[in-house]
Amino acid sequence: MGEILKLQTVSKSFGGVKALRGVSFSLEDGEILGLIGPNGAGKTTLINVISGLLKEDQGHILFEGHSLKGLSPWQRAALGLARTFQHIQVFADLTVLENVLCGLHRQRKTSFWAHFLRLPAAVAEEKDFESRAYQALALVGLKEKASWEAETLPYGEQKKVVLARSLVSNPRLLLLDEPAGGLNERETEELGQILLKLKTKGMTLLLVEHDLNLVMNICDRVVVLNQGEVIAMGSPLEIQKNNRVLEAYLGK
Amino acid sequence: MNEATLLWQFLFSGLAAGAIYALVALGFCIVENSLRIVNFAQGDFLTLGGFLMSTFLLAWGLPWPLAALLAVIGVGICGWLLERLALRAAKDRGPLTLIFITIGASIFIRGVIKLVWGKNPRIFPPMVTGEPLRLGGASLAPETLFILVASLVCVVALQLFYRFSRPGKALRAIAYNFRSAYLVGLPVGFLTSFSFFLAGAIGAVAGLLIVPITGVSFDTGVILGLKGYASAVLGGYGSFPGAILGGLLLGLLEALVAGFISSGFRDVFTFLLLFLVLAVKPSGILGSSEEERA
Amino acid sequence: MFARLQKDRRRLLGLALLIYILPFILHNPYYLTVLNLSALNILTVCGLTLLIGYAGQISLGHAGFWALGAYGSALLSLHTGWSPWITTLLALLGTIGLAALMGVTILRLRGNYLVMATLAFNLAVYFFLVEAEDLTGGPPGLPGIPPYKLGPLVLASDLAAYFLIWTVLLLILFLTFNLVHSSEGRALKALAASETAAACLGINPHWYKVLAFVLSAAYASLAGSFYAHYLSFISPKTFDIFFSVELVAMSLFGGRGSIWGAVLGAGTLTPLPHLLSFFDEYRDLIYGALLMGVLIFFPQGLMGLLERVLRSKSSGLKS
Numbered sequence: 001m002g003e004i005l006k007l008q009t010v011s012k013s014f015g016g017v018k019a020l021r022g023v024s025f026s027l028e029d030g031e032i033l034g035l036i037g038p039n040g041a042g043k044t045t046l047i048n049v050i051s052g053l054l055k056e057d058q059g060h061i062l063f064e065g066h067s068l069k070g071l072s073p074w075q076r077a078a079l080g081l082a083r084t085f086q087h088i089q090v091f092a093d094l095t096v097l098e099n100v101l102c103g104l105h106r107q108r109k110t111s112f113w114a115h116f117l118r119l120p121a122a123v124a125e126e127k128d129f130e131s132r133a134y135q136a137l138a139l140v141g142l143k144e145k146a147s148w149e150a151e152t153l154p155y156g157e158q159k160k161v162v163l164a165r166s167l168v169s170n171p172r173l174l175l176l177d178e179p180a181g182g183l184n185e186r187e188t189e190e191l192g193q194i195l196l197k198l199k200t201k202g203m204t205l206l207l208v209e210h211d212l213n214l215v216m217n218i219c220d221r222v223v224v225l226n227q228g229e230v231i232a233m234g235s236p237l238e239i240q241k242n243n244r245v246l247e248a249y250l251g252k
Numbered sequence: 253m254n255e256a257t258l259l260w261q262f263l264f265s266g267l268a269a270g271a272i273y274a275l276v277a278l279g280f281c282i283v284e285n286s287l288r289i290v291n292f293a294q295g296d297f298l299t300l301g302g303f304l305m306s307t308f309l310l311a312w313g314l315p316w317p318l319a320a321l322l323a324v325i326g327v328g329i330c331g332w333l334l335e336r337l338a339l340r341a342a343k344d345r346g347p348l349t350l351i352f353i354t355i356g357a358s359i360f361i362r363g364v365i366k367l368v369w370g371k372n373p374r375i376f377p378p379m380v381t382g383e384p385l386r387l388g389g390a391s392l393a394p395e396t397l398f399i400l401v402a403s404l405v406c407v408v409a410l411q412l413f414y415r416f417s418r419p420g421k422a423l424r425a426i427a428y429n430f431r432s433a434y435l436v437g438l439p440v441g442f443l444t445s446f447s448f449f450l451a452g453a454i455g456a457v458a459g460l461l462i463v464p465i466t467g468v469s470f471d472t473g474v475i476l477g478l479k480g481y482a483s484a485v486l487g488g489y490g491s492f493p494g495a496i497l498g499g500l501l502l503g504l505l506e507a508l509v510a511g512f513i514s515s516g517f518r519d520v521f522t523f524l525l526l527f528l529v530l531a532v533k534p535s536g537i538l539g540s541s542e543e544e545r546a
Numbered sequence: 547m548f549a550r551l552q553k554d555r556r557r558l559l560g561l562a563l564l565i566y567i568l569p570f571i572l573h574n575p576y577y578l579t580v581l582n583l584s585a586l587n588i589l590t591v592c593g594l595t596l597l598i599g600y601a602g603q604i605s606l607g608h609a610g611f612w613a614l615g616a617y618g619s620a621l622l623s624l625h626t627g628w629s630p631w632i633t634t635l636l637a638l639l640g641t642i643g644l645a646a647l648m649g650v651t652i653l654r655l656r657g658n659y660l661v662m663a664t665l666a667f668n669l670a671v672y673f674f675l676v677e678a679e680d681l682t683g684g685p686p687g688l689p690g691i692p693p694y695k696l697g698p699l700v701l702a703s704d705l706a707a708y709f710l711i712w713t714v715l716l717l718i719l720f721l722t723f724n725l726v727h728s729s730e731g732r733a734l735k736a737l738a739a740s741e742t743a744a745a746c747l748g749i750n751p752h753w754y755k756v757l758a759f760v761l762s763a764a765y766a767s768l769a770g771s772f773y774a775h776y777l778s779f780i781s782p783k784t785f786d787i788f789f790s791v792e793l794v795a796m797s798l799f800g801g802r803g804s805i806w807g808a809v810l811g812a813g814t815l816t817p818l819p820h821l822l823s824f825f826d827e828y829r830d831l832i833y834g835a836l837l838m839g840v841l842i843f844f845p846q847g848l849m850g851l852l853e854r855v856l857r858s859k860s861s862g863l864k865s
Binding site: 349474526527530531 | 602604606651652654655659661662663665666667669670673674676677787791794795798828829830831832833834835836837838841842845
């Protein structure tokens with residue numbers, strides 16, 4: 001097992017506010033790493049920096065040993081670095097299936113012309129993609145609703161669509177930004193099961209989450225961020241006993 | 253006339269045209285600083301002002317200050333109605349839809365003008381007359397001087413309004429942060445409508461000033477509106493000083509191109525310039541340096 | 547996926563049947579002229595739909611591309627004597643090259659700025675056509691453009707042009723449906739919905755914006771060439787910015803997110819001024835009010851309205 005993602009003293013400020021101060025940690029291949037911290041700790045900023053939506057001021061990010069410096073979001077995604085969003089939901093005007101198919105975009109091998117003229121290669125690829133999209137939908141339990149307009153689904157199911165969309169291409173690393181936000185208890189439990197299944201398939205997950213229960217249940221390790229700094233790192237048990245973490249959360 | 257005299261002559265006509273562009277550009281800025289969209293009907297406000305003035309002045313025989321005041325208020329109300337009746341109903345549909353609505357409004361206003369005033373151009377006499385002034389061998393017509401003075405008055409009045417009046421300050425707050433302005437209880441709906449009133453009024457002023465020189469027909473505002481927009485972009489879209497600077501600069505450049513190169517290719521030049529500015533430095537001369545603006 | 551494509555293909559077949567039967571019912575050549583013009587507008591609006599409805603970008607300059615296709619092909623064929631087929635192709639390639647160049651630079655801009663950049667392009671083209679009289683014939687126009695020929699057959703009559711233009715349109719519609727129901731079409735829709743989310747799936751936003759822009763320009767150029775060789779006369783007036791605005795209005799009126807919306811929008815708005823004699827006087831009034839009304843009350847346009855009616859009917863049948 002090697003390191004799949006390595007952060008080296010990553011810093012980012014907005015104007016005078018330091019959102020991230022020298023954050024360093026790494027993700028082992030195949031683990032689920034929880035990233036927790038009080039509101040405003042810089043968790044979403046960190047995810048945005050890793051996925052390329054924000055540019056770090058200092059520090060390095062290595063993905064499978066290669067620096068991500070200067071790569072735009074779509075290039076990072078094409079390397080197999082997928083993410084979900086806290087707020088941005090499904091693509092309007094597309095069905096559930098089509099939404100998930102968008103997730104396979106980075107593995108497309110056919111050209112524009114093949115699709116414009118609908119050459120056999122393009123048809124074959126579409127068929128292959130479709131069966132894979134159905135598998136992803138089956139994993140999140142939405143296979144029956146494949147032909148629904150994605151926008152008409154309830155909130156919890158829309159989140160599942162987004163999840164299926166980002167995992168369908170079997171990315172090496174999946175960044176999850178509060179996937180349980182807005183879900184009820186039963187849905188959260190289902191989500192935990194799905195994430196564990198992804199782990200057994202060999203995917204590495206970085207889970208940003210407020211639901212500590214979920215984090216403690218499924219994560220191998222946990223990193224705690226407070227005011228842009230890593231204040232603790234370790235197994236869920238160690239974290240639960242850590243005084244600095246308690247202070248950060250209780251505001252002492 | 254020698255080259256130097258010619259140059260002065262071009263500078264004067266360029267400044268006068270530039271002042272008009274600046275006024276139109278200010279109308280774009282006012283809307284950009286409230287609703288944050290391009291109001292494509294801005295140029296048609298100018299046309300409407302010109303036609304209203306011609307009716308008040310010639311058909312009704314009102315004295316020109318009163319006619320001008322009525323025309324300015326009249327177009328201001330049209331601006332207000334555009335925001336209140338059309339744009340507000342679709343305000344949640346995103347800027348693209350709003351922009352298209354102003355395009356629709358622009359076509360609609362032209363339709364109304366064609367119906368009421370017909371397709372023939374109108375003209376009315378200049379508001380001030382007299383002997384042309386002699387400056388460096390070139391002559392400066394009093395109506396040209398009037399354009400410059402009136403534009404200056406407008407700019408100063410606008411500045412004072414934004415600096416010191418309550419609605420002016422509130423509008424600045426909206427420009428700075430729309431959401432916060434809403435949250436602290438400013439009447440953003442009213443203020444947005446009011447900004448359209450202002451945009452209409454300043455568009456009408458531009459119309460009053462230019463019609464004695466060029467006349468007005470139903471489509472006068474289209475090209476002038478676009479040139480005003482080009483000025484605003486040139487100076488840095490949304491910036492008031494930028495709008496004035498951009499307007500004057502464009503007016504001068506055009507006059508020089510028309511004078512020394514070819515009058516026919518003046519417009520090709522203007523829009524190529526606009527295109528190049530947008531392609532190379534969309535933030536304009538005085539704009540902030542963000543690469544992309546929503 | 548396949549089901550949606552099949553549905554659109556069935557509808558297209560229906561349209562094709564209607565189109566090929568129509569000339570046997572309509573004997574008035576004037577109607578054929580109107581239908582030909584409609585087809586050319588549909589072609590252009592179809593491209594615009596890819597740009598506006600799919601990629602979420604906007605252009606008020608497509609009359610400029612139409613002009614490039616028309617003048618490009620006309621001038622080439624007049625000066626070189628080459629077959630209009632070849633000059634149409636050359637004009638198309640030229641437009642594609644220019645549009646790609648433009649797209650790469652200006653599609654970094656958003657919303658407001660993009661509208662203006664395309665508008666500025668249209669105006670620059672327009673004023674150039676007016677001013678460069680030696681080359682373009684200036685405001686009076688350019689007469690005597692040769693028609694298309696198929697072997698010994700000269701496609702100059704309204705009827706011949708009808709079959710030519712509509713066949714080309716149906717073919718392009720067929721290809722366009724292929725495209726929108728493929729990973730390319732989905733990538734474009736994703737882009738329109740959320741550029742950030744699309745990028746995080748590995749979709750290159752800039753590339754797809756340029757693609758949609760170039761495609762839409764190519765459709766417009768093609769329409770322009772066919773227009774020129776069909777009417778044998780062109781003048782700058784046809785290609786002013788009002789035409790660009792009308793094209794966008796057709797797209798929005800029909801329903802911006804749908805290719806069938808483009809067919810409906812251009813197919814209904816093009817004949818209106820020709821069929822209603824009083825229309826010309828109120829043209830601006832009607833277009834303006836229509837545009838505002840549709841945007842305020844029916845953001846999904848005619849197609850959205852139609853689909854709502856169809857859906858409520860079918861659900862009414864089930865219950």
